[in-house]
Amino acid sequence: xxxxxxxxxxxxxxxxxxxxxxxxxxxxxxxxxxxxxxxxxxxxxxxxxxxxxxxxxxxxxxxxxxxxxxxxxxxxxxxxxxxxxxxxxxxxxxxxxxxxxxxxxxxxxxxxxxxxxxxx
Numbered sequence: 001x002x003x004x005x006x007x008x009x010x011x012x013x014x015x016x017x018x019x020x021x022x023x024x025x026x027x028x029x030x031x032x033x034x035x036x037x038x039x040x041x042x043x044x045x046x047x048x049x050x051x052x053x054x055x056x057x058x059x060x061x062x063x064x065x066x067x068x069x070x071x072x073x074x075x076x077x078x079x080x081x082x083x084x085x086x087x088x089x090x091x092x093x094x095x096x097x098x099x100x101x102x103x104x105x106x107x108x109x110x111x112x113x114x115x116x117x118x119x120x
Contacts, residue, residue, distance in 0.1 A: 004083040004106040005076045011111060012073070018058050024051045028110040036100070036118045068092030081106050 007026050014022035024047075027033075033045040033053065045053045061071065074086040082105060089098035100118035104111050 002078040002083075003109050004078045004081070004104065007106060007109055007111055008076050008083045008085060008104050015054065015058065015061075020051050020054045020058070023054055026111050027114075028107055028112045031111050031113065033114045034116060036116045042116070064089070069097070 011023050011026040014020075014026070027047050027050055029047055031047045031050065033050055034041070035043045035045070037043060064071070069092065070090045072088045072090060076083050076085045082103060085102045085104070087100055087102070088096045089100075091097055098118060100116060103113075103115045103117065105113040105115075
């Protein structure tokens with residue numbers, strides 16, 4: 001597995017453990033997380049804002065789980081300094097509610113940018 005996939009997998013594994021510090025540490029000091037929602041081209045969270053935002057995302061995941069809504073992740077694909085990961089949000093009946101792709105830019109073994117593209 002490449003270094004990019006390693007850090008992306010560590011990021012998701014830490015998030016699933018609710019370990020905000022470990023997940024945040026996957027980002028470079030100047031790392032950014034760009035969401036699809038918000039003002040064009042999306043809302044950007046700086047490295048200092050990422051822990052608080054991760055807390056909100058983890059809370060949302062727990063709300064989904066309580067309702068039987070699942071997140072399904074594809075296999076990360078690494079090319080040069082990018083890692084691409086697709087995922088879906090699924091109803092308890094298995095209907096796809098949301099589809100998205102994360103494009104990670106990796107620098108020196110850390111996430112420099114996590115850019116989210118989605119279709120609802």
